[in-house]
Amino acid sequence: MELKELTIDKVRSLLERGEASAVEICQAHLDSVERRNPEVKAFIHSDASRALDQAARVDQLKKTGQPLPALAGVPLAIKDNISIQGQRCTCASKILENYTALYDATVIEKLRTAGAVFVGKANMDEFAMGSSTENSAFFQTRNPHAIDYVPGGSSGGSAAAVAGGMAVGALGSDTGGSIRQPASFCGVVGLKPTYGRVSRYGLVAFGSSLDQIGPLTRTVKDAARVLGVIAGRDVHDATSVAVPVSDYVAAIESPVKGLKVGLPKQYFKSGIAPEVNGKIQAGLKLLERLGCELVEVELPHTEYAIACYYVVAMAEASSNLARFDGVRYGLRVHGEGTLTGMYRETRDAGFGNEVKRRIILGTFVLSSGYYDAYYLRAQKVRTLIKQDFEKALAQVDVIASPTSPTPPFRLGEKSSDPLAMYLSDIFTITANLAGIPGISVPCGNTAEGLPIGLQLLGKHFDESTLLRIGHAFETAGGFTI
Amino acid sequence: MKIGVKEVEYVGKLAQLGITEEEKNLFIGQLNSILEFVEQLNQLDTSNVEPTAHAVQSADLSLNMRPDEPVPTFSQEQSLTNGPETGSGHFKVPKVIADR
Numbered sequence: 063m064e065l066k067e068l069t070i071d072k073v074r075s076l077l078e079r080g081e082a083s084a085v086e087i088c089q090a091h092l093d094s095v096e097r098r099n100p101e102v103k104a105f106i107h108s109d110a111s112r113a114l115d116q117a118a119r120v121d122q123l124k125k126t127g128q129p130l131p132a133l134a135g136v137p138l139a140i141k142d143n144i145s146i147q148g149q150r151c152t153c154a155s156k157i158l159e160n161y162t163a164l165y166d167a168t169v170i171e172k173l174r175t176a177g178a179v180f181v182g183k184a185n186m187d188e189f190a191m192g193s194s195t196e197n198s199a200f201f202q203t204r205n206p207h208a209i210d211y212v213p214g215g216s217s218g219g220s221a222a223a224v225a226g227g228m229a230v231g232a233l234g235s236d237t238g239g240s241i242r243q244p245a246s247f248c249g250v251v252g253l254k255p256t257y258g259r260v261s262r263y264g265l266v267a268f269g270s271s272l273d274q275i276g277p278l279t280r281t282v283k284d285a286a287r288v289l290g291v292i293a294g295r296d297v298h299d300a301t302s303v304a305v306p307v308s309d310y311v312a313a314i315e316s317p318v319k320g321l322k323v324g325l326p327k328q329y330f331k332s333g334i335a336p337e338v339n340g341k342i343q344a345g346l347k348l349l350e351r352l353g354c355e356l357v358e359v360e361l362p363h364t365e366y367a368i369a370c371y372y373v374v375a376m377a378e379a380s381s382n383l384a385r386f387d388g389v390r391y392g393l394r395v396h397g398e399g400t401l402t403g404m405y406r407e408t409r410d411a412g413f414g415n416e417v418k419r420r421i422i423l424g425t426f427v428l429s430s431g432y433y434d435a436y437y438l439r440a441q442k443v444r445t446l447i448k449q450d451f452e453k454a455l456a457q458v459d460v461i462a463s464p465t466s467p468t469p470p471f472r473l474g475e476k477s478s479d480p481l482a483m484y485l486s487d488i489f490t491i492t493a494n495l496a497g498i499p500g501i502s503v504p505c506g507n508t509a510e511g512l513p514i515g516l517q518l519l520g521k522h523f524d525e526s527t528l529l530r531i532g533h534a535f536e537t538a539g540g541f542t543i
Numbered sequence: 544m545k546i547g548v549k550e551v552e553y554v555g556k557l558a559q560l561g562i563t564e565e566e567k568n569l570f571i572g573q574l575n576s577i578l579e580f581v582e583q584l585n586q587l588d589t590s591n592v593e594p595t596a597h598a599v600q601s602a603d604l605s606l607n608m609r610p611d612e613p614v615p616t617f618s619q620e621q622s623l624t625n626g627p628e629t630g631s632g633h634f635k636v637p638k639v640i641a642d643r
Contacts, residue, residue, distance in 0.1 A: 161625055164617060206639065257599040271597050297609045303599060304607075369581045380558060387559065389634050391625035395571055401639050402559065410561030415569070418560060423574060425558040428581050441594030446587065448598055497598025522599055 063087070065094050066227035070284045073136050073230060077124060084124075084135030084179065088117035091137040091181050092220035095228045097150045098541050103203045104213075104222040106142050108182030109149055113137070116179045123177070131347035132291055134177035139223035139232035143190055145264040145274065146170050153266050155188045157412025167264020168299065169233060169292045178290045181229050184219030187382065188414045190240055190268045192216050193486055196234045196477045197416045204473070207249060208512055211470040214244030220278050221248035231279040231288055235265055237272045238371055239465075239490025242502035243279050246465035246515025249541075251532065252278045253285045256523045257497035260289075261296030269378040270301075272371075272494040282503060282532040286310035289525060294538045313526035314533035319353030321531060323518075324458035328364035329489060335468045341368040341506040342464045344543050345535070349462070352534050359454040359461065363446045364492070368484055370447060371491040373427050373440035379417075380424025388410065419480060444495050451496040455521050460531060463489045465502040465515035493519050501528040504541040509518045514538070544598045 063082060076082040092110050120135045140146060143153045145163035147170075152158045166174065173180075187197035195203040195218025198364050203218045205211040206226035206385060213222040217234025221244035224232050234241040236254035245252025253276045266271060277288035288417045290311060295304040327345070334342070348354055387392035388408030395411045397403025413421070427436035454461060476483045493500040498519055505516035516535070520528045535541075546554075548567060552572070555562045562570070600607075619632050628635040 107574070136570075164621055179617070244570065257597075300607050301597065350601070363587075366584055366587060369584050372577065373581055373584070374585075388627060389636055390622075392627070394627035396637070397561075399637055404637055405559040406555075406561035409559060410563070413560070418562065419564065419573060419577075420571060421560055422554050422570065423577060424561075425554045426546065426574075426578075427548070429554065429557060436581065436584075439589055440595055441596060442589035442592040443584050443587060444564050444595040445592050446589070448595055480573055481580060484562050484577075495598065 063090055065090060068230050069281050070136050070230060070287050074130070074134065077130060077135050082473065084117035084120035085114060087135055088113050088137055088179050088181070091228060095182060098226050098228055101209065102206050102222050102226045103201050103205065104139065104184055104219040104226060104228055105182035106152055106154065106185050106200060106219070107132050107150055108375055113179050113181050120177050124197050131175065131177040132287060133173060133181060136177070136231065137179045137181045137229050138173065139182055139220050140170070141185045141186055141217050141220050141232070141234045143186060143235060143266040144170065144233055146183070147181060149183065151183070151266065153427035154200055155412065155414070155417070156199045157386050157408070159393065161391050165264065168261035168296045172292050174240055182223070183216070184223055184232060186219055187216035188417050189266070189379070190216040190235055190237055191379065191416050191420055193239070193243060193483050194477065195219060196473065197414060198409050199414050202473060205248060205470055207356045208470065208510065210472055211512065212247065212378065212473055214247030214470065216240040217278065218244045221250055221252065224248070224250045224278050224280060231277055231284055233275055234278050235273055235275050236494065237269045238375060238494050239487050241276045241278060242490050242500055242515070242517060243464050243487070245502045247470040247513060249507070249513030250278050250280055251282055251285045251504070252276065252502045253289060253525070253528070254493060254500045255289060255293065255525055256499045258301050258381055259499070259523065260292050261294070261299040262426060263298035267382040269375040270435045271378060271383060272375060279386065282529055282536050283311065283314060285501070286529045288316050308526050310526055314529045316530055317353070318531050318534040321354050321456040321460070321527070322357050323349055323354045324357050324359035324454055324461040326359050326364065326454065326461060328359040328361050328461065329463045333467050334464055337508045338464050338467065338469060338514050341543060342516055345505040345516045345540055346462060348538055348540050348543060349531070349535060352538055355529070357458050359458055361450045361492070362453055363443065363450050366443050367447055367492045367495065368488060370440045370443040371495055372484055373436050374444060374495070376420045376424035377428050377437050378420045378424070383417065383421055416480065450497045451492070451498055459520070459527050461519040463517050465489060465517040469508045469512040469514060489517055498522055499525045501530055501532050503532045503535055506543040546571060582622045
């Protein structure tokens with residue numbers, strides 16, 4: 063069993079043919095975590111006995127001749143901001159280091175019912191704030207392809223677990239690219255669904271109007287399988303939307319001939335690393351050979367997107383993180399014996415620098431006298447960006463770009479300059495502002511062997527077309543172009 | 544400079560966030576360069592633009608509603624399990640009323 067090449071379909075065929083049991087597949091991954099994790103540091107914690115219990119239940123089902131559910135025996139890594147009942151959920155923050163989730167997130171409940179096995183909770187930037195996983199309060203995750211490089215972020219542990227052969231797939235969360243960018247950096251597939259497609263119940267909130275949970279997998283078909291399980295309206299999340307869930311696995315087989323792929327003029331203007339651009343151009347030529355039509359489109363407000371995004375995301379973060387006060391859960395530091403002293407000391411000791419920066423700026427842009435100038439204005443610019451996408455996507459089926467303007471960077475290369483780190487999110491944040499779905503698929507490597515990702519953005523609730531083009535691209539050899 | 548020591552301290556107070564002297568020195572430069580960057584939003588005329596709070600909403604908002612009926616949720620005991628200090632079925636906090 064070559065773990066790095068295992069897919070959901072292969073797990074299924076191993077089980078169905080009786081070539082391996084779910085317990086054996088789970089154990090092989092737990093062994094792999096033991097071997098690889100000390101170097102890659104993808105996981106914050108792993109509960110082997112619970113994982114083996116889940117796997118044993120799958121074997122029991124098979125023994126009694128019952129049909130195997132969609133993800134039977136599939137080992138998954140779960141980002142550590144998604145609640146699994148009875149397991150710690152730290153968000154890679156000291157403030158939640160000892161917090162144990164009381165309930166399953168809706169996505170976890172659905173994956174459990176589908177027979178998936180949770181091999182461990184994956185490292186991330188603290189509270190999902192970052193693009194390199196260097197902001198974890200515990201340790202830095204490394205890129206399995208090149209150990210001195212970052213795996214991307216904030217779902218860097220999830221991406222590294224899949225790329226490093228420690229899980230067949232993973233869940234991440236994406237507020238401004240946190241699934242797609244680490245997928246790109248680690249050479250795997252990452253899908254951010256439409257806002258409202260997947261329930262956020264049980265996901266620790268960062269930017270509530272931007273956050274979405276999605277899969278990281280080795281193949282596009284696997285992403286389709288996981289999305290099919292986790293998508294849907296949930297009464298526990300009032301922002302989840304009651305649009306019927308498509309049969310994504312069936313949808314990917316449709317031909318892509320005649321589909322229009324938009325290339326935003328503003329994205330390809332400048333600032334893309336030459337090696338990235340070269341591979342993306344080769345990827346686009348491949349799409350053309352598959353029968354897609356490449357069309358130039360305009361996204362005129364692109365240059366304002368990062369500023370808009372950071373104002374909105376920081377404002378929402380500062381509100382969401384107000385709940386961490388040392389009273390009901392998490393860390394408590396006593397301060398000078400007063401209640402407010404306890405709040406301040408707890409939050410000072412519990413939050414890392416990036417989180418503090420965002421709380422300070424978020425509070426500033428929401429404060430009296432600045433609200434209109436910053437927050438309200440950013441919300442209006444958000445409307446303009448959303449309209450850009452509506453206009454462009456009226457002309458084309460999807461929009462293509464690099465996922466990240468650069469290949470993976472070295473550990474420490476950008477960590478002292480927050481603004482430089484924010485600027486690298488240019489191609490991914492707009493999807494969160496507009497609420498549209500996006501996928502990153504591998505698109506070759508640099509000469510040094512560092513992965514490059516092609517991003518496709520689609521219309522609201524049209525994950526099917528993204529997956530369909532992604533699958534055609536993969537089948538035609540695009541991943542290793 | 545939009546943000547100086549005074550502003551950081553004021554905002555820190557609003558956010559109930561203790562900030563050390565060392566952090567203040569580190570943050571002030573970084574926060575100002577981020578704010579300066581964000582200023583570019585002022586180049587756009589947004590006088591006739593409606594703000595967007597949520598990008599995706601059902602056309603029929605009633606679909607997002609559930610009946611207002613009580614359902615079982617966590618017990619008091621469960622709810623207290625993560626509390627740093629608890630007692631008599633409550634979360635304990637430092638005294639908030641001064642001694643007479």
